[in-house]
Amino acid sequence: MRIYGKYFNKYKVLFLSGVLFVLLEALCDLMQPTIMSRIIDDGIKSGQMSVILHYGLTMLAVTAAGACFAALRNILASRVSQNFGADLREDVFKKIIVFSESSADKIDSGSLITRMTNDTNQITQFINGMMRIFVKAPVTCVGSIILAVLLSVRLSLVLLAAVAVVTVLIVISMRLSYKRFAKVQYAIDKVNAVVQEYLLGVRLVKAFGRYGDEEEKFGAANESLASKSIASQLVIAWFSPLMSLTINIGIVLILFFGSVLFAGGGIEVGRVSAFLTYMTQILASLIMITAVFNMFVRTKASTERIAEVLNSEEDFPGGGSGAITGPAALEFKSVTFAYPAGSGLPAIRDLSFEIGAGKTLAVIGPTGSGKSTLAWLCLHFYDLNSGAIYLNGADIKNMDTGTLRESVALAPQKSMLFSGTVRDNIAWGKPGATKEEIIEAAAAAQADSFISRMPEGYESFLGQAGVNLSGGQKQRVSIARALVRKAPVLILDDCTSALDAVTEVKVRRGIARLNAGTVVIITQRITTAMNADMILVLDNGRRVGFGSHRELLASCRIYKEIFDSQIGEEFMR
Numbered sequence: 001m002r003i004y005g006k007y008f009n010k011y012k013v014l015f016l017s018g019v020l021f022v023l024l025e026a027l028c029d030l031m032q033p034t035i036m037s038r039i040i041d042d043g044i045k046s047g048q049m050s051v052i053l054h055y056g057l058t059m060l061a062v063t064a065a066g067a068c069f070a071a072l073r074n075i076l077a078s079r080v081s082q083n084f085g086a087d088l089r090e091d092v093f094k095k096i097i098v099f100s101e102s103s104a105d106k107i108d109s110g111s112l113i114t115r116m117t118n119d120t121n122q123i124t125q126f127i128n129g130m131m132r133i134f135v136k137a138p139v140t141c142v143g144s145i146i147l148a149v150l151l152s153v154r155l156s157l158v159l160l161a162a163v164a165v166v167t168v169l170i171v172i173s174m175r176l177s178y179k180r181f182a183k184v185q186y187a188i189d190k191v192n193a194v195v196q197e198y199l200l201g202v203r204l205v206k207a208f209g210r211y212g213d214e215e216e217k218f219g220a221a222n223e224s225l226a227s228k229s230i231a232s233q234l235v236i237a238w239f240s241p242l243m244s245l246t247i248n249i250g251i252v253l254i255l256f257f258g259s260v261l262f263a264g265g266g267i268e269v270g271r272v273s274a275f276l277t278y279m280t281q282i283l284a285s286l287i288m289i290t291a292v293f294n295m296f297v298r299t300k301a302s303t304e305r306i307a308e309v310l311n312s313e314e315d316f317p318g319g320g321s322g323a324i325t326g327p328a329a330l331e332f333k334s335v336t337f338a339y340p341a342g343s344g345l346p347a348i349r350d351l352s353f354e355i356g357a358g359k360t361l362a363v364i365g366p367t368g369s370g371k372s373t374l375a376w377l378c379l380h381f382y383d384l385n386s387g388a389i390y391l392n393g394a395d396i397k398n399m400d401t402g403t404l405r406e407s408v409a410l411a412p413q414k415s416m417l418f419s420g421t422v423r424d425n426i427a428w429g430k431p432g433a434t435k436e437e438i439i440e441a442a443a444a445a446q447a448d449s450f451i452s453r454m455p456e457g458y459e460s461f462l463g464q465a466g467v468n469l470s471g472g473q474k475q476r477v478s479i480a481r482a483l484v485r486k487a488p489v490l491i492l493d494d495c496t497s498a499l500d501a502v503t504e505v506k507v508r509r510g511i512a513r514l515n516a517g518t519v520v521i522i523t524q525r526i527t528t529a530m531n532a533d534m535i536l537v538l539d540n541g542r543r544v545g546f547g548s549h550r551e552l553l554a555s556c557r558i559y560k561e562i563f564d565s566q567i568g569e570e571f572m573r
């Protein structure tokens with residue numbers, strides 16, 4: 001619960017005012033049975049109308065004051081809890097934005113959405129409940145016990161025995177509840193994850209007609225959520241009536257012993273009646289305390305999940321070094337890297353190579369050989385297990401992350417576009433880019449012609465993730481976004497795979513014309529690789545070849561195999 005300190009601090013005045021009003025309201029509630037006993041014993045019994053009137057008016061005034069305090073604490077409780085929840089959601093979101101890649105790999109997006117919504121909501125409700133009943137219930141409970149003892153010590157023995165039994169019941173139910181509630185939260189995660197995965201792959205599901213499997217997957221997650229929720233509610237289902245039963249047995253016993261005492265002249269009827277009212281107040285407050293404890297148990301589970309996000313590792317801040325201008329030399333020196341959330345096996349093994357400023361490097365190799373990983377490492381998304389990467393001789397680990405990422409532009413393997421205009425999507429690569437710069441980048445990426453044919457040209461709106469563009473069009477907008485930055489290093493991660501061969505050659509020429517920086521082209525196509533100044537061949541994370549096309553054809557078995565499989569054999573025919 002330590003993570004909430006800063007929010008409590010921010011709202012402490014409102015929070016404490018709310019608590020004060022709850023205390024005053026509880027005092028008003030506590031005074032009422034005693035006033036009532038006075039009306040019966042001092043007024044009704046002796047037939048004194050003035051006493052009845054005096055205590056009657058006092059009781060009305062106390063009730064009215066209690067109602068005002070209740071309204072004020074409700075207003076404050078909703079204000080504090082909602083602001084508290086909004087601040088928490090904002091902090092969780094801010095944290096997600098600066099997540100390191102290894103943090104992002106650890107918590108899946110379905111779970112993050114549940115934590116942002118369901119878990120923060122749970123905490124908001126708890127704060128609200130805490131301000132409304134958490135303080136009131138113990139005060140009412142303890143106050144009622146004290147006032148009941150003052151009314152009759154002997155009858156209080158029954159009352160204390162009943163309270164002791166109920167306390168034991170509360171402790172046992174809390175212990176049983178905690179694990180069950182934690183399981184409910186994880187089951188909600190699973191339901192969200194299934195829905196999210198379906199929405200992302202909806203077209204694929206339709207194309208393969210896999211509705212049945214998706215329904216089955218959802219059904220299983222949904223059923224698991226329902227059964228876990230039932231299991232968690234089973235605890236309340238059993239323990240709540242047990243507590244009521246205990247207190248009601250106490251009430252019956254008090255009625256019995258109260259009658260015996262009354263018959264012997266040991267107590268007045270008004271006192272027995274007030275005693276019973278206190279007993280009912282104790283029952284109500286114990287039920288409230290149980291509800292709060294149940295809420296507390298859920299909130300504890302939610303808090304752990306939120307704390308996991310808030311305490312996650314952040315992206316690297318870097319130490320701050322000057323921005324790079326002009327093309328930059330890139331060097332990998334004995335780099336070994338394994339994904340923190342991966343199998344433990346390195347994705348890159350003892351990799352060394354160097355390319356000069358302004359040169360073009362092609363990276364080729366079988367699928368899963370570590371090509372995209374190499375791109376992520378150039379952007380310092382992960383720390384290396386060993387070795388170093390240098391940009392113009394500077395270790396990127398010591399560079400300011402912002403500066404580094406400004407110096408390296410990336411067109412990723414999977415083109416990711418945002419909802420907004422085409423212009424917004426390209427300018428995303430360089431905030432403040434002029435119209436001319438945007439058109440120039442789009443022309444180089446062979447995107448200008450199809451954008452110009454769109455009804456509103458560069459102002460045409462793209463749906464979520466660019467749904468209204470073809471795969472090849474998306475790739476070209478994504479390349480334009482990287483090109484507009486004119487960065488010292490440009491990395492193209494297999495981002496022309498959806499283009500036909502003629503368009504791809506045009507894109508390559510456009511890039512060469514516009515981009516003076518160093519270029520790293522990750523590709524599966526030998527025709528793309530063979531034009532580069534240097535070619536790096538990867539296999540299972542290792543460098544198995546590094547040189548020009550001719551050198552590799554003569555010296556690298558895997559490169560030759562790729563060449564033969566794609567075009568070599570055609571030439572031979």
Ligand SMILES: Nc1ncnc2c1ncn2[C@@H]1O[C@H](COP(=O)(O)OP(=O)(O)OP(=O)(O)O)[C@@H](O)[C@H]1O
Pocket residue numbers: 105339341342343347365366367368369370371372373374413
């Ligand atoms: N986020 C990740 N967490 C754990 N392991 C990963 C992650 N991303 C990739 N890997 C693993 O690292 C290895 C290299 O993957 P990488 O994506 O770099 O290959 P690639 O050569 O780009 O493949 P492809 O040509 O299919 O895109 C693979 O074994 C892959 O399973």
